[in-house]
Amino acid sequence: MQMKIISFLVSLFLTIAVTAQQPVYTITNNNLTPAAKEASFSVSIIPDKVATAFNLFVQNTEKKRIGLQITHQELGLLVDTSFTDEQFKCRYNFDQVQDGYYQLTLISGKERIVKKIEINTVSMRQVVIQ
Numbered sequence: 631m632q633m634k635i636i637s638f639l640v641s642l643f644l645t646i647a648v649t650a651q652q653p654v655y656t657i658t659n660n661n662l663t664p665a666a667k668e669a670s671f672s673v674s675i676i677p678d679k680v681a682t683a684f685n686l687f688v689q690n691t692e693k694k695r696i697g698l699q700i701t702h703q704e705l706g707l708l709v710d711t712s713f714t715d716e717q718f719k720c721r722y723n724f725d726q727v728q729d730g731y732y733q734l735t736l737i738s739g740k741e742r743i744v745k746k747i748e749i750n751t752v753s754m755r756q757v758v759i760q
Contacts, residue, residue, distance in 0.1 A: 669741045671696060675734070682725045682749060688718040688736065697737040703730055724749055 671694070674687040690696055693714050700709035705728065724732075732747040 669738070669743055670694060671736070671738060671741070671743075673736060673743050673745065675745055675747075678721070681723060682727075682751075683721055683723040684747070686718070686720050686722060686734070688713075690714070690716055690718065690738075694738045697735075699733075699735045699737070701733050701735070702728065703732075704728075708732075 670690075670692050672689045676685045676687070678684060686698075688696065688698075690713075693716055695712055695714050696718070697712045698709065699707060700722070701707050708727075709722070727749060729749050729751050732749065734745045734747060736743045
């Protein structure tokens with residue numbers, strides 16, 4: 631009888647020890663909205679290294695009509711155009727625009743891609759003593 635109790639306690643101890651070493655997985659989901667579907671077009675924005683400008687590339691394989699808008703927080707709508715090309719490439723020069731936050735929005739039906747752009751001019755002063 632004692633042997634059965636001891637073997638039971640040993641197997642119980644081993645079971646608890648093995649179970650304690652197993653990782654505990656928990657999943658929390660605070661965002662209960664369904665995952666967004668990938669857009670049917672892709673966007674790349676590449677800043678220009680020389681000027682205050684950027685190059686916009688849009689890959690539109692389905693040749694849908696895509697609306698392009700660039701807005702400023704205070705000045706409002708600056709660019710409003712649309713295209714249906716398979717590949718859209720354009721360079722936007724911001725040398726003469728006001729500093730601040732700009733928003734680039736691409737819209738095709740219910741699909742929408744929004745990119746934020748910040749223009750911040752830094753002036754450098756130099757003192758030369760001769």
